[in-house]
Amino acid sequence: MRLLNASTYEFHVVLGPQKPNYAILSHTWEDDEVLFEDIRDTSKSDWSARKGYFKIKKTCAQALQDGCDFVWIDTCNINKDSSTELSEAINSMFRWYRDATICYAYISDSMIGDDRSLPQCRWLTRGWTLQEMIAPDRVHFYDMDWGFLGSRISLARDLSAATGIHEAVLLRRHRPGISQSHPPSDPVPSGLLVVKKTGEDKAPLFKTAERDCRCCPSREDVDVESMLEKFSVAQKMKWASKRTTTREEDIAYCLMGLFDVNMPLLYGEGSKAFYRLQEAILGTSSDQSILAFRSDLISSPFLGDSPLLAPHPKLFCDEVHNMHMPARGTHASLTGTTLSIEMLICPVQGNGMHRDQYLGILDCSLDGDPSMRPAILLSPVHKGKMIFRRNSGDVKLFRLQSSHPGEAVLITGRALEPKPCMLT
Amino acid sequence: MANLSGGRLIGIVFWSSNRIRYDVSDIKRSRITVIGEKLDNHNQRPSAVPIRVNTCSVCSEFGCSLISSSRLIAGHLPDVAGPGRLELSSQWGEVFCVDWKRDWTSLQSCIRTSLQPGDDGVVQNSAAPIASQEHTVPIVDLELESLDTCVTTPLTELHRSKPIMLGTPGSERLQVWISISRETFIGRSRYELGIHGEMMGDDRDKRKTASDEPISLVSLLAELNSLSSEEGD
Numbered sequence: 025m026r027l028l029n030a031s032t033y034e035f036h037v038v039l040g041p042q043k044p045n046y047a048i049l050s051h052t053w054e055d056d057e058v059l060f061e062d063i064r065d066t067s068k069s070d071w072s073a074r075k076g077y078f079k080i081k082k083t084c085a086q087a088l089q090d091g092c093d094f095v096w097i098d099t100c101n102i103n104k105d106s107s108t109e110l111s112e113a114i115n116s117m118f119r120w121y122r123d124a125t126i127c128y129a130y131i132s133d134s135m136i137g138d139d140r141s142l143p144q145c146r147w148l149t150r151g152w153t154l155q156e157m158i159a160p161d162r163v164h165f166y167d168m169d170w171g172f173l174g175s176r177i178s179l180a181r182d183l184s185a186a187t188g189i190h191e192a193v194l195l196r197r198h199r200p201g202i203s204q205s206h207p208p209s210d211p212v213p214s215g216l217l218v219v220k221k222t223g224e225d226k227a228p229l230f231k232t233a234e235r236d237c238r239c240c241p242s243r244e245d246v247d248v249e250s251m252l253e254k255f256s257v258a259q260k261m262k263w264a265s266k267r268t269t270t271r272e273e274d275i276a277y278c279l280m281g282l283f284d285v286n287m288p289l290l291y292g293e294g295s296k297a298f299y300r301l302q303e304a305i306l307g308t309s310s311d312q313s314i315l316a317f318r319s320d321l322i323s324s325p326f327l328g329d330s331p332l333l334a335p336h337p338k339l340f341c342d343e344v345h346n347m348h349m350p351a352r353g354t355h356a357s358l359t360g361t362t363l364s365i366e367m368l369i370c371p372v373q374g375n376g377m378h379r380d381q382y383l384g385i386l387d388c389s390l391d392g393d394p395s396m397r398p399a400i401l402l403s404p405v406h407k408g409k410m411i412f413r414r415n416s417g418d419v420k421l422f423r424l425q426s427s428h429p430g431e432a433v434l435i436t437g438r439a440l441e442p443k444p445c446m447l448t
Numbered sequence: 449m450a451n452l453s454g455g456r457l458i459g460i461v462f463w464s465s466n467r468i469r470y471d472v473s474d475i476k477r478s479r480i481t482v483i484g485e486k487l488d489n490h491n492q493r494p495s496a497v498p499i500r501v502n503t504c505s506v507c508s509e510f511g512c513s514l515i516s517s518s519r520l521i522a523g524h525l526p527d528v529a530g531p532g533r534l535e536l537s538s539q540w541g542e543v544f545c546v547d548w549k550r551d552w553t554s555l556q557s558c559i560r561t562s563l564q565p566g567d568d569g570v571v572q573n574s575a576a577p578i579a580s581q582e583h584t585v586p587i588v589d590l591e592l593e594s595l596d597t598c599v600t601t602p603l604t605e606l607h608r609s610k611p612i613m614l615g616t617p618g619s620e621r622l623q624v625w626i627s628i629s630r631e632t633f634i635g636r637s638r639y640e641l642g643i644h645g646e647m648m649g650d651d652r653d654k655r656k657t658a659s660d661e662p663i664s665l666v667s668l669l670a671e672l673n674s675l676s677s678e679e680g681d
Contacts, residue, residue, distance in 0.1 A: 332484025363482040373469040383470055384480070402482065410480040422468065434466030
């Protein structure tokens, strides 16, 4: 990990799991950013004239004020000419944000006093900023002039309303006692901090800064991994469903950290990246909500023939909770394009358009209500061998409800379809 | 949907077609296999069952020429993934067409054909009604055939269309029809799309099939042409 000294603007390479206290910046890329090669190859007087210098300068000053000697900023701390370094950075980014002492979210299109600007800001629409908002223990928001907007905890209600991320995730706060960052009294193990020896011996004010941070009180003392385990694959996908990335592959790569998976980067693979992401998720999880997607809200080009897995997060429209009990040992396995999975199945009755098809009832609940179960539609390829496929073209999701046993209702639109009513 | 009227609650049953029925007692937990295709990866489709087009009788006996939208290789359409068309023309311009399309999903395939007179002028001058037939061959599961069966069955006709009469009443007329057959050899199938012709004389009892004495279409078409010119006058 390459850090930038907040005082000297010099790079420091950190090897190993232990790192000095550092602040990390979350922002959206704009014109005239200061890049790695600018800082490496030219003098400060050259690149400090750039527009992007403003947020670097403010990040460094704020970091020093908050007790961090180092900062990490994706525009200038990654040598993007090196594919190896870029791959390492992207695969490590969730951890780097998680391990930061504090994260500064620079909202360049928001102003203090304009309550509407934050919920509508560009930062909340980008794919990469999803993990940058969730992974750190502390996130402080700053407006275009670096005026303090609030913390993730103080803004949790507005952020949750704007993004669909549960408030509990945003209110989470993990105490520093088990942080990866070394406490100030610990000596820096030799060999872990290399290249330059400027500033690293200075005792960070981590604990002081932590105690003084009165804007981040939280009832939820839990680390991010434990918090994310409470949410299903479909819920996390839904958080990403309205976000966009400049490069098509990045909508998959930016979610690796949220799902705690890693995979090699293959820019150029296009939409296959999202398929690979789901393959990786299935390799570590038996959460059947990964199949709880539907296509009625998107245009058809997203769908391939017989979609086994979703082609894009935007197909995850519903609040589907995982009900799987790992003790049952019903792990799913994906080999090529064949998924082997233990599932509740039930033949469809009647002679309608779904004749001869089956409902695949997922081990999930809708809206956390165990009396409402989502089901997918399966066409038998070989009934005896229990081989099925999902219909091509139009991927549907049905709701089974205890109040209407024997009836499955198609889920359409943003909200669940109203229940049938018979009033007398 | 409900409405309050005069103190009475009037109810309407709301029932959507987007509901399906199931029996809760049928629910069971099983390990199943769900198959799919990766996005944008059409190379992994199973190979198409080849379709042999048999026009021998019509072409050889009645002198019809054949134009195909897909390239025929030794009388076969080796991989018909999309819609196609065959046009059989006599040397005097009489045309009839066979259209088909093949519905592709990842593992299923079917042939849907229609047979119709292709030359409107000829049809309008004949007493034969404008006819169009469509038939879908029962869907055959290709994956199962190729995976684990080694069945061999002889060429079996799955469907024979109703004939279409071309020509003018009162004279010899050409009756055409199509047939669709399937043959399976060690678990692998092929279809045969046959196009057949039969000359029908004035007397219905007099039938001359392609295997009978060849019938010249010259007289038939000459008569048609004369009828057309008379009407044109």
